[in-house]
């Protein structure tokens with residue numbers, strides 16, 4: 448058995464997990480979990496990357512305690528699109544900007560004046576989201592800091608740089624910048640040139656499985672680990688790692704990676720770059736082995752997390768039990784609406800959206816929670832259906848992975864809405880995908896199908912059969928579209 452550390456940074460917490468892998472074994476345990484608290488500064492919403500880095504060091508120390516100081520490798524994944532800028536000495540210039548910061552408002556229009564949105568989609572296959580790195584970079588260009596920037600490292604690559612001293616740009620995450628051509632897996636040189644973006648800001652591309660340096664001596668001292676400890680590039684976009692850990696047994700599956708976001712779609716072998724796909728705002732992000740993660744971003748459990756925060760953190764189990772007995776589909780909101788992106792006042796914003804669309808206004812926390820879960824299930828249905836239509840494929844099963852696996856009501860409603868069985872699990876999909884890519888680099892597992900077989904054999908999964916017929920969900924979808 449070999450031991451791998453998976454560093455998995457999410458929008459609200461980070462964790463270091465230890466994966467023990469053998470030819471027929473896969474065990475995952477949590478070594479350390481730490482909060483990820485964005486900070487609101489006068490200049491805007493920022494990530495506290497030093498706290499994250501400290502959390503990683505604490506986590507590696509804890510991982511070492513669990514494995515007798517030996518790790519066969521370390522892999523890092525995180526949310527996408529955000530980055531740190533380095534100066535000519537390799538020092539970080541300022542605090543990385545949070546993708547929920549408002550600095551990109553109105554920026555997309557200025558980009559589209561140079562490269563029309565349709566051309567941008569045909570070249571990069573990326574959904575429109577205000578936070579795509581391309582728009583962030585366009586907004587950043589007028590800042591004093593940017594004049595001193597010599598290098599841009601995406602968040603997992605920044606952490607890897609601090610751990611190893613080596614710089615690289617991991618491809619699955621690079622594909623979320625909107626500067627990569629999903630057909631070639633290389634930069635979109637034409638888009639970058641037309642928009643005046645200097646691609647030499649980025650370190651050379653590396654792919655999941657590539658070596659990414661070894662832990663620096665100081666890191667070994669701080670963590671008590673015995674060197675050398677290699678760092679391996681994984682699918683450093685958390686969603687790429689999570690999709691790699693979807694325990695599918697065949698080809699005809701859809702997936703929903705749940706957590707702060709719901710990322711719902713298909714694994715394809717080639718991008719879908721049609722105008723219809725652009726209009727439906729589907730994205731073509733890159734996955735393992737040249738696959739395409741053809742999916743739509745849905746606001747996800749963020750909607751509930753923000754409400755729970757506003758309500759002073761009530762007991763979640765009780766809240767979900769109360770929500771389960773609220774009638775289905777009383778009122779729904781568009782869970783894909785970017786109007787819900789920014790933090791704050793979420794219960795009020797949801798109530799306002801229901802009022803504005805002439806539906807019953809949910810009032811109690813249970814009613815609002817039910818409105819959110821019904822809305823998510825409906826958005827899941829729409830995404831799974833649209834993805835199949837746009838890609839011309841068929842799914843027989845929906846795999847739900849990530850934090851939402853723990854939410855049985857959401858899983859059942861998703862099965863009901865999609866009219867397909869849902870297989871829920873694993874919860875820690877991103878960390879498992881991260882570990883499996885490291886194990887594959889050491890030839891402990893074979894291809895993607897082999898990785899998935901190992902997951903199916905070792906991870907607890909729950910199956911939800913669809914209840915009732917989907918007509919009421921279809922009707923709710925039509926009502927929402929008509930508003």
Ligand code: LFR
Nearest residue numbers: 525526527528685686708710
């Ligand atoms: C999920 C995720 C999504 C990405 C969003 C912002 O954690 O990585 O895939 O669209 O965060 O980076």
